[in-house]
Amino acid sequence: QDQLEESGGGLVQAGGSLRLSCAASARPFGEYAMAWFRQAPGKEREFVAAFRWRGPLTFYADSVKDRFTISRDNTKNAVFLQMDSLIPEDTAVYSCAAGYPAGTTRVKIASEYIYWGQGAQVTVSS
Numbered sequence: 001q002d003q004l005e006e007s008g009g010g011l012v013q014a015g016g017s018l019r020l021s022c023a024a025s026a027r028p029f030g031e032y033a034m035a036w037f038r039q040a041p042g043k044e045r046e047f048v049a050a051f052r053w054r055g056p057l058t059f060y061a062d063s064v065k066d067r068f069t070i071s072r073d074n075t076k077n078a079v080f081l082q083m084d085s086l087i088p089e090d091t092a093v094y095s096c097a098a099g100y101p102a103g104t105t106r107v108k109i110a111s112e113y114i115y116w117g118q119g120a121q122v123t124v125s126s
Contacts, residue, residue, distance in 0.1 A: 003024070003025040003115070003117075004022055004023070004024055004025075004096050004097070004098060004115055004116060004117035005022070005023050005025065005117055005118070006020055006021065006022050006094065006095065006096055006117045006118065006119060006120035007020070007021050007022075007023075007120065008020040008021050008120060009094065009120030009121045009122045010121075010122070010123070011123045011124075011125065012086055012122075012123070012124055012125070013124070013125050014086060014087055014088060014124055014125065014126050015085060015086065016086050016124070017082070017083060017084045017085075017086065018083045018086065018122060019080060019081070019082050019083070020036070020080065020081040020083070020094055020096075020120055020122070021078055021079075021080050022034070022036075022078060022079045022080070022081075022096030022117055023076070023077060023078045024077045024078070024098070024115075031053075032098040032099060032100065032115075033050060033051065033052045033053070033098070033099060033100060033101050033107060033113075034050065034051050034070075034072055034079040034096065034097070034098055035047065035048075035049065035050035035051070035070075035096070035097045035098075035099075035107065035108075035113060036048040036049050036050070036070060036079075036081045036094055036095070036096055036097075037094070037095050037097060037110055038090075038092035038093065038094045038095070038122075039092055039093050039095075039119075040091060040092040040093075043092075045095075045110055046061065047059075047061050047107075047108040047109075047110070048060070048061055048064055048068065048081070048094065049061070049064065049068055049069075049070040049081060050070065050101075050107040050108065051070050051071070051072050051079065052101075052104075052107065058070055059104075059107050059108065061108070063089075064083075064090075067083065067084050067085045067086075068081060068082065068083050068084070069081070069082040069084075070082075079096060081094065081096075083122070086122075086124045087124060088124045088125065088126045089124075090122060090124050091122060091123050091124050092122060093119040093120065093121055093122075094119060094120050094121075094122050095116055095117050095118070095119040095120075096116070096117045097110070097113035097114075097115065097116050097117070098113060098114060098115040099112050099113030099114040099115065100112070100114070101113070
């Protein structure tokens with residue numbers, strides 16, 4: 001069974017950067033769509049970014065567009081989330097996910113993803 005594991009979370013000041021990584025322990029990533037979601041305390045889980053092999057390739061939430069970049073490296077069986085210009089509102093547990101969203105309109109829906117990592121805490125101080 002595929003397992004995903006995030007790394008790279010931590011504490012950073014507002015305006016700083018962090019890079020999250022997500023590695024798969026089983027089958028290669030290549031056939032999946034990969035996504036990042038986040039959940040802040042007391043809030044529902046929300047979509048952050050996704051990467052598909054078929055175009056359009058990348059998707060972002062409006063709140064992170066132009067600040068975050070999702071990428072993948074199939075040779076390393078990993079997906080990354082580069083987070084720049086972080087703000088306190090970005091504080092959350094970030095989870096990566098793999099699955100087969102049924103079309104571009106569903107890549108932002110958590111239930112479309114089959115495998116999930118345990119999450120990595122990102123804390124942005126003001």
